Every structure is written in structure tokens, then in C-alpha cells.
Amino acid sequence: MPILECQAISKHFGAxxxxxxxxxxxxxxxxxxxxxxxxxxxxxxxKIVAGNFPPTAGKLFVDGSQAAFARPSEARRxxxxxxxxxxxxxxxxxxxxxxxxxxxxxxxxxxLRVLDFKAMSRRAAELFVELKSETRPRDVVRDMxxxxxxxxxxxxxxxxxxxxxxxxxxxxxxxxxxxxxVLNLVRRLRDQGxxxxxxxxxxxxxFAVADRIIxxxxxxxxxxxxxxxxSPEEVTGLITGAITAA
Amino acid sequence: xxxxxxxxxxxxxxEARSHGLVGRALGLQGFWVLAAALLAAVMLSFATxxxxxxxxxxxxxxxxxxxxxxxxxxxxxIISGGIDxxxxxxxxxxxxxxxxxxxxxxxxxxxxxxxxxxxxxVGLINGVLxxxxxxxxxxxxxxxxxxxxxxxxxxxxxKMVYQFGPDHDLFLWLGGGSTLGIPNPVMVLGASCLxxxxxxxxxxxxxxxxxxxxxxxxxxLTGLPVKRIKIGIYMLSGFxxxxxxxxEASWLGGVTTNLGxxxxxxxxxxxxxxxANLSGGSGTILGAVVGAALIEIIRNSLTLLGISTFWQxxxxxxxxVAAVAFDSVRGGRRTSxx
Numbered sequence: 001m002p003i004l005e006c007q008a009i010s011k012h013f014g015a016x017x018x019x020x021x022x023x024x025x026x027x028x029x030x031x032x033x034x035x036x037x038x039x040x041x042x043x044x045x046x047k048i049v050a051g052n053f054p055p056t057a058g059k060l061f062v063d064g065s066q067a068a069f070a071r072p073s074e075a076r077r078x079x080x081x082x083x084x085x086x087x088x089x090x091x092x093x094x095x096x097x098x099x100x101x102x103x104x105x106x107x108x109x110x111x112l113r114v115l116d117f118k119a120m121s122r123r124a125a126e127l128f129v130e131l132k133s134e135t136r137p138r139d140v141v142r143d144m145x146x147x148x149x150x151x152x153x154x155x156x157x158x159x160x161x162x163x164x165x166x167x168x169x170x171x172x173x174x175x176x177x178x179x180x181x182v183l184n185l186v187r188r189l190r191d192q193g194x195x196x197x198x199x200x201x202x203x204x205x206x207f208a209v210a211d212r213i214i215x216x217x218x219x220x221x222x223x224x225x226x227x228x229x230x231s232p233e234e235v236t237g238l239i240t241g242a243i244t245a246a
Numbered sequence: 247x248x249x250x251x252x253x254x255x256x257x258x259x260x261e262a263r264s265h266g267l268v269g270r271a272l273g274l275q276g277f278w279v280l281a282a283a284l285l286a287a288v289m290l291s292f293a294t295x296x297x298x299x300x301x302x303x304x305x306x307x308x309x310x311x312x313x314x315x316x317x318x319x320x321x322x323x324i325i326s327g328g329i330d331x332x333x334x335x336x337x338x339x340x341x342x343x344x345x346x347x348x349x350x351x352x353x354x355x356x357x358x359x360x361x362x363x364x365x366x367x368v369g370l371i372n373g374v375l376x377x378x379x380x381x382x383x384x385x386x387x388x389x390x391x392x393x394x395x396x397x398x399x400x401x402x403x404x405k406m407v408y409q410f411g412p413d414h415d416l417f418l419w420l421g422g423g424s425t426l427g428i429p430n431p432v433m434v435l436g437a438s439c440l441x442x443x444x445x446x447x448x449x450x451x452x453x454x455x456x457x458x459x460x461x462x463x464x465x466x467l468t469g470l471p472v473k474r475i476k477i478g479i480y481m482l483s484g485f486x487x488x489x490x491x492x493x494e495a496s497w498l499g500g501v502t503t504n505l506g507x508x509x510x511x512x513x514x515x516x517x518x519x520x521x522a523n524l525s526g527g528s529g530t531i532l533g534a535v536v537g538a539a540l541i542e543i544i545r546n547s548l549t550l551l552g553i554s555t556f557w558q559x560x561x562x563x564x565x566x567v568a569a570v571a572f573d574s575v576r577g578g579r580r581t582s583x584x
Contacts, residue, residue, distance in 0.1 A: 090460030092527035
């Protein structure tokens, strides 16, 4: 049974059909690459799943039961975590505080409720070990490499034991060496039985890590194939419209 | 063997910091400003016998206490990425409300409560305008700068208030007296500094205003109650200004409607000299207090050395620019190193 299922999702903004009758399913421990040109509807789809806005038509199922999210916090509660393209990190704060932002650990010293820096650093360090990243909990995000920043953003999603992680262009703005690091993070999530949806422009990254590719063009799904059954050339053709469907 | 290794690796990662204690102190602007203030004080005590006298030190500490108390609230505002231009007017309004209520024959506690309540209400309005109506902090508090002072004039019919009713003497003691040899405003400053410094470093509230100032969008996406946080910050700033207003009225023994005029500039200068970054996300309470002290030491030294006080602005201005330049040079080095 798929963890996440979209059934005939449409989203219209006035006369603009951002998404038309798109259906897809993602299973636990599966990495799905969601590809498409600018304006193909990728971010609209992500925003619907993330609870930013409801679809005009169609149904969303999480873990077999129908879901309708009024706001992002509801999506998060049903086990959907998003890694935003700009990562939504506070540069001025250490990794551990970024990970625990909004759900900070505290302890009592007499009548005073204070931040439990030690517990947060420990948990953050454990998450980084789990992700096999050499990121240090007390380091300030501003001083980090692109790969380490990704690790912080991904570690944050791990706090709540999510079922589904949506990653928006995680490899768009980082160096080649760091791309490998991020792709390893994606594999780590998959190995833990999480369904990962990877939104990306970068063909080699998707082919390196995804099990399946879904291509959107002008709001409709034009392909949904196992990686082994397609090629970068075909996907490029599908994205640009040189190949109409596969 | 491997578990031992991984555990110690984990422990190392948990404890690892990019800088040691000394390194972090050297990276804090407040540390350098403190060094500058101490150096200035030492040089002054050699240059003139008048500086290191108990009376002068007593005056210096009491004089800077008012600016420093307001600067504590301002630092929280600046860390969150905002600014509060209305603090000078809030100070005046709070002092005037207290003065008028006391003049009407109420007890000192009723008077002070009324003054502080007025400052909290003004802070609340600032916060609502900024968080919910989305008016930029500069504009909202610029408007309030004008409104609050005007209200102080209305409350007093623009007359000086100097008779504080039945509790007159008690009221004058609050700001003008001292406890254990320390002027009362300095006592209040010390207590505020401890509480605010603790809250900023050790509580959720502190971590969250740092987050709002560091990346407001990220704070919203992670579900922080950003609007409520902002309202709280502007109420704190208003309250600190109101507190300073009550103390200053009491110290001066009278309130006029030009009390605290253009004080917001000294307060912002103190916070910025102390390391608060006007683009948000960094700043320390101690830094702001030390910044206020440095400004007062400059003022005091010019007087003692017989240099025209007209030069004061030039010195303070130089320090503001130097402090920010220092921060930007440090930031540049960090970027090139990273």
C-alpha cells in the first residue's frame, strides 16, 4: 500500500490550470524523482501535499486514509516533512537550535524553565551520525558548507519520525562534492523506510538516487516509469515536449 | 572497540565548537567595547584626578543607567530585526502619566503602575501594527514617536509636573536615592540586565527572537508564533522605556514634555556599539549596557578634560561607525575563511 497517494489532483488559479488530473503514489522506502520544466506544476503539487493550499479537485491519501490539510502544521502532524529549497535555516544559530526550532527541549532549574542545550546537542549529534554527516551540533549554520546545511535541514525532518519527506531542489545550489553528500543523505532516509519525493532539475542526481521518475509538463503527468526503464535522453524529451508521453 | 570509538566520536561531536571560550569572547563585540570603556576609564583616571572620585563614578553610573535600561529593550527589538524609534516618547509619556496621577493625590504605587501600564499599551499598539497590520517597524514606531509625546502634552496641558502628592518624598527617593551605596536606577539596571541577559541566552523566548531576526521566513515555516513573539518584544521595549521614564522623573524631581527627546538615538547607538546588528539576528544585553556606559564615559571625560561638549556627538558618532566597521570586517573575514 502506498504511503502517499494523489488521486486526480487538479489545481486551478483562475483560468490557469497549474495541475490537471495528476495521480501518483509513493511507497515506503522509495525515492521518486519529480521532474519538469519551470511552470510544469512541481511546486504546486508540493504545496498541496505540504498543506499550503487545498487542491481544486482530487483526493489525497496518507497511509491509506484520506487527508485534507488546512495548514502546513496539519500535514506535518500526519507525517509529511518538507525540506525547502532555501532550507529555512537561521544562519545566526547553531545546528542543534535550528533542528529543534519550535520544539526546543527544556529542563527545570528550580522554578526556571531553561533550554536544555546538552540534550539538544546530543540528539542532534545522534541524528548526524545516523545520516553519516560530519556536521557538528554546536557549529553555527553560517559557517557551514552547502552539504552540511542540507544535513541540518534533513536532520530537522527526522525529529518527528516522518513517513514522507519532500525535498525541493536539494542539489540546486551546492558544489559537486557536496551533491554526493546530499544524495547519500537521501539514500539514508530511504533505508529507514521513508518515502522520499525529490524535486529536481538535475538529471544526473535523479538518476543516481531515484527508483522511479515522474515527469510533469504543463500541469499534467506525462511519464511515471522505473529508472531502469528509461534514460536521461527520454526524460529530457518528455520534459521539453519533444516526446509527448511515455 | 568500534562502539567505544563511535561513542567517543559522538561525544567529541557534541562538545565540538569552532572556537574556545577565549575565541568566543574575542569574537564578541561587547568584549571589545568593554575593553575600550575600561581603557578609557584607566586613562582618564591618570589624566584627571576628578574622574576616579566616588562622587563622579556615582554620577557616571547613574547617568548612563537610564539609557542602558532602555537599551536592554531596544536590543531585543534589534535582534528580532526591528527598530523602536518611539522609546524616547514612551519614556516621556510614562513619566508624565505617573507624574499626573501622583499630582492628583494617588499613592506612589498607583502612579507607577499607571505609567508602566501606559508604556505597555503603547508597546502593544506598536507590536500589533508591526505584526498584524505589517507596517514596517521604522514607520510604525516613527508614528508612535510623535503620538506618544503628543499624548504626554495632552495629559499635562504641556505644563511641568513637580509636585507628586502625598508620596512626594518616597517617589523622589526611588530614582534619586540609593540602596547599599548604589544609586537605585543602577540597581534596577543591574536587575534588568541579569533577567534579560538570562532570558536571551537560556530560554525559548531568547532562542526564538534570535530565530525571528535571523530568518523570519524560516521561523514562520517551522511554526513559531512569530506575530505573538513580535508583540511581546515591542511591549518589552515599551516597558523598559516606561521604567526608565518613572525613574528619571523621580531623579529629576519633575517632568516636562521634552523629557527623553531624541533619546532613541543614544539608545540605538548604545545597542549598536554593544554589538546588536541592525539587520537582526545578533546582539547581547551586556553589550548594550556596556555601549551605554562607553557613551557616558566619553561625555564625562570631555567635561572633565575641559573639552567643549560640542565634540560629544563627533566622538559618539565615530564609535558607532567604528563598531559597525569592526563587525563588518570580522564578517568579511569569516566569509573568506568559510
